[in-house]
Amino acid sequence: xxxFDSLFFNVFKHYKYAKSKKANxxxxxxxxxxxxxxxxxxxxxxAGFFKQMNMDTMTQDKAWALFIMACMFIFFKNWIQYAGxxxxxxxxxxxxxxxxxxxxxxxxxLPVGCIVLAAILWQAV
Numbered sequence: 636x637x638x639f640d641s642l643f644f645n646v647f648k649h650y651k652y653a654k655s656k657k658a659n660x661x662x663x664x665x666x667x668x669x670x671x672x673x674x675x676x677x678x679x680x681x682a683g684f685f686k687q688m689n690m691d692t693m694t695q696d697k698a699w700a701l702f703i704m705a706c707m708f709i710f711f712k713n714w715i716q717y718a719g720x721x722x723x724x725x726x727x728x729x730x731x732x733x734x735x736x737x738x739x740x741x742x743x744x745l746p747v748g749c750i751v752l753a754a755i756l757w758q759a760v
Contacts (some may be wrong), residue, residue, distance in 0.1 A: 637667055642742060643717060644729045646674035649739045659717065665742070668678045671706045678702055679753045683760040 648661035654661065678698065685692055693701070716722070 639670065640725055641684050641729070642666060642669065642737075644726065646739065646742055648736075659722070663713050663717045665707075665746075666717070667751070669746045670709050670713070672746040672753070674702065674705055674709070676756070677747050677755045679756045679760065683756060684760060685719045716724075 643662050643666045646665045647658050650658040650661045682695075682698065
């Protein structure tokens with residue numbers, strides 16, 4: 636079980652009691668946003684790195700198009716992964732394990748922090 640799976644189930648468990656019908660959608664959206672924001676930070680970091688190394692690998696427009704396509708793939712992959720049997724199997728595994736409960740406020744700060752970090756790195760580039 637990956638870190639993203641455990642984060643997904645922490646968010647899912649929190650919203651399961653408050654918004655039972657939308658809990659899966661909220662948790663899937665959260666994990667997709669988190670993965671896209673991590674991808675954004677990595678992309679900005681490597682863009683700055685390649686710029687300092689004087690490498691012309693890709694134009695900025697092509698990089699943004701690649702980022703958008705990767706985000707669409709992430710959303711689709713997470714929708715498939717956490718919508719059916721696999722979520723139920725992972726949930727059964729999660730029930731056997733004693734997982735740490737994280738604050739939902741702190742969990743929602745993770746993507747915000749990644750986006751802020753990407754903005755800071757973007758300014759440095």
